[in-house]
Amino acid sequence: MAPSLETISLPHLPLPVHVVLYRNVQNAASLKGRLLTGQSEFEYAFIDASMVLSRAHATAAVFRAVNDYMHDRLKSHNVHSEIVFSLNPTNNITESFRRFGISDSTKDLLVIKVSVSPEITYESVAAHLDSSVEGTPVPFDDQTLSEISDVNKIKKAYKLAALPSPTAKENDEAKQRLENSLLSAIALRGS
Amino acid sequence: MEEYKPPALPSPFNNTTPPPTLLIQGAEAHLYKTTSLNPSIPAALKIRPSKPYRHPILDRRLTRQRITSEARCLAKLVREGVSVPALLALDWEGHGGEEGGWGGAWLMMEWIDGPVIRVVLEQWEAWMKQNAGSLDQSQVENEEARVRGLLRKMGAAIGVLHKAGVVHGDLTTSNLMLRPFANASGTVDGTRSPSMEGDVVLIDFGLASQSNQDEDRAVDLYVLERAIGSTHPRSEPMFEEMIMGYRDSYKGAPSALKRLEDVRLRGRKRSMLG
Numbered sequence: 001m002a003p004s005l006e007t008i009s010l011p012h013l014p015l016p017v018h019v020v021l022y023r024n025v026q027n028a029a030s031l032k033g034r035l036l037t038g039q040s041e042f043e044y045a046f047i048d049a050s051m052v053l054s055r056a057h058a059t060a061a062v063f064r065a066v067n068d069y070m071h072d073r074l075k076s077h078n079v080h081s082e083i084v085f086s087l088n089p090t091n092n093i094t095e096s097f098r099r100f101g102i103s104d105s106t107k108d109l110l111v112i113k114v115s116v117s118p119e120i121t122y123e124s125v126a127a128h129l130d131s132s133v134e135g136t137p138v139p140f141d142d143q144t145l146s147e148i149s150d151v152n153k154i155k156k157a158y159k160l161a162a163l164p165s166p167t168a169k170e171n172d173e174a175k176q177r178l179e180n181s182l183l184s185a186i187a188l189r190g191s
Numbered sequence: 192m193e194e195y196k197p198p199a200l201p202s203p204f205n206n207t208t209p210p211p212t213l214l215i216q217g218a219e220a221h222l223y224k225t226t227s228l229n230p231s232i233p234a235a236l237k238i239r240p241s242k243p244y245r246h247p248i249l250d251r252r253l254t255r256q257r258i259t260s261e262a263r264c265l266a267k268l269v270r271e272g273v274s275v276p277a278l279l280a281l282d283w284e285g286h287g288g289e290e291g292g293w294g295g296a297w298l299m300m301e302w303i304d305g306p307v308i309r310v311v312l313e314q315w316e317a318w319m320k321q322n323a324g325s326l327d328q329s330q331v332e333n334e335e336a337r338v339r340g341l342l343r344k345m346g347a348a349i350g351v352l353h354k355a356g357v358v359h360g361d362l363t364t365s366n367l368m369l370r371p372f373a374n375a376s377g378t379v380d381g382t383r384s385p386s387m388e389g390d391v392v393l394i395d396f397g398l399a400s401q402s403n404q405d406e407d408r409a410v411d412l413y414v415l416e417r418a419i420g421s422t423h424p425r426s427e428p429m430f431e432e433m434i435m436g437y438r439d440s441y442k443g444a445p446s447a448l449k450r451l452e453d454v455r456l457r458g459r460k461r462s463m464l465g
Contacts, residue, residue: 011226012203059228063280067203071286160270177269180277180301184266187281187299191259 004137005126010059013066018113018125019058021049021144022135028106031133035102038077041128045083045112046102050150051157052087052110054142054179060186061086066114075190079114089158089185099157108148109135151178158185197221198240201294202287211236219257220397224302227279233302234279237261237397240295241285251293255283257397258296264357264396265300271355274348274370274392276300303392305371306385308345309364312338312423314385319425334384339429341369341387343436348391349411350440353447358407360398362415364422368392405443409450410459412437 005020025031034042045062052058065082068074076085076093088096102109111133113125138144146168155161158181166175197213204211204225211223220239227234239254241247258281265278278300285294315338319326326334345367352359359366371389400407412434420427434451438444 010228011230012207012228014203014206056229060280063228067280067282070203071284073284163270177272180269181266183280184262184269184278187278188259188262188266191262191281191283 004139005122005129006140007122008059010063010066013063013070015066016115017062017066018115018120018122019140020111020129021138021140021148022109022111022133023107023138023148025107025109025133025135027134028102028109029104031109032102032104032106034132042132043078043080043113045080045110046106047084047087047100047110047112048102048106049108049110049145049148050106051100051154052145053149053151053154053175053182054145055140056179057087057182057186058110058112058140060183062112062114064186064189069114069116079116080112083112083114086186086189089189091190109133110140154178154182158182198295199287201238201240201282201285201297204236204238204297205287225299227299227302235276235300235302236297237300238295238297241293247293251284254285254296258283258298261396261399262298264399264401267401268352268355268357268393268396273351273355273357274390275352275396276303276392276394303368303370303394305369305389305392307365307394308341308367308369308391309422311341311369311385311387312364312419312426315387316423316425318384335429337384337387338426339432341391342426342429342433344391346433346436346438347440348393349415349433350437350444352393353408353411354441354443356401356403357396357399358402358411359393359396360400360411361395362411363418364415366393366395368394403443405447405450406454408443408447409454412447412451413454413459416455 005018008017008019010017031046035044035046061083064086065079068082069079074082076082084101085093085096087100111129113120151165155163155178160178160181163178163181164174166172166178197216199205200211207225211225213221213223215222220237223236223238225234225236226232239258241254242250262278262281265275268275269277278298280299283296285296287294319334349362369387369389370392371386416430419430434448438448
């Protein structure tokens with residue numbers, strides 16, 4: 001079983017969310033292929049973790065997608081593709097998958113599954129991922145993400161190249177400012 | 192008298208446990224305290240409820256325009272590094288709420304700790320009055336120097352706001368907060384003069400707009416000057432200190448201050464028509 005699968009109850013949302021972060025994924029191409037076949041057991045948000053700055057960044061996209069799902073205004077196929085789309089600052093769905101979704105060369109992968117039906121449980125998700133993803137589960141926290149995220153690529157995707165880059169120290173103002181800028185871009189998309 | 196019942200919360204906040212607590216209700220919006228997406232971090236939730244007396248299409252359009260304009264200002268200021276609450280989430284459509292209504296639009300922001308400047312100045316003025324007899328000249332000067340320092344910080348914060356290309360539209364001492372430094376001890380009692388340490392944070396951008404015009408900037412300053420004059424008489428003579436903090440904060444400040452002199456002569460409204 002994947003020991004690092006975590007179930008998050010986001011405040012305000014009635015649906016639990018299962019999340020796991022993998023490093024050194026060996027079979028990204030085949031995961032992407034199976035995602036594209038559209039089988040329901042392969043319905044996941046597969047996110048290239050190098051495009052994720054922090055836990056707050058990822059949860060903001062989940063919140064936006066689930067809130068839009070609850071109110072029947074998804075722009076993409078399902079709530080999981082919508083999570084990937086929600087990371088994007090613009091309304092271009094194809095572009096959002098290219099930028100934030102899994103690609104053949106993805107090494108670090110963030111997997112998110114929303115419990116949209118009662119059959120989706122911690123056990124079922126953990127077992128399925130364990131048999132599908134060839135990678136090392138690691139804690140989904142800011143410390144780990146800071147080793148994975150490609151800040152320059154993230155800044156470029158959000159057109160925030162002018163912002164100062166975060167440094168390694170804790171309570172870094174530049175990181176907070178960048179994170180807050182990402183959150184507001186996610187909140188404002190399409191306004 | 193019937194107890195006031197705020198309008199039902201829009202979805203998803205009708206699910207939230209514990210429910211958000213109402214802090215302030217204005218004519219246009221209600222402000223709640225709740226948690227952010229991280230349960231251990233609080234957040235402010237501003238809701239613009241639907242107005243049943245307005246035509247529904249017009250109501251949605253106006254509410255959407257106002258909430259997104261506020262959110263865009265906050266987003267821009269966060270990017271520019273101005274001290275404002277971060278925008279955490281937003282919904283300009285709204286769902287649920289009262290029967291027949293549409294719940295209203297909402298905006299979730301970073302929670303800012305600390306008092307509003309109005310309270311700091313009120314406490315200070317009360318304390319000065321209370322202790323007037325026992326303070327010697329140098330103590331009075333020392334106290335006034337602390338308020339001058341605060342006003343200077345306020346001026347600088349407004350300058351940074353204007354530099355970023357946003358005017359606030361409703362600057363009062365209630366829309367400026369003093370966030371204590373992270374390491375500060377949080378003791379507030381009546382026995383000492385209130386602390387003036389901390390960062391000045393600007394809040395409530397409900398009437399803000401994006402502008403680089405001297406006129407709009409000068410009106411912002413004029414409105415604050417009048418607000419301080421009427422609510423904090425003892426601090427008013429030190430308003431000049433705020434101007435000085437503002438003057439040094441960005442390149443366009445002197446020209447906005449020049450315009451402030453014109454605005455003082457004629458009042459906030461430019462056109463005398465209508």
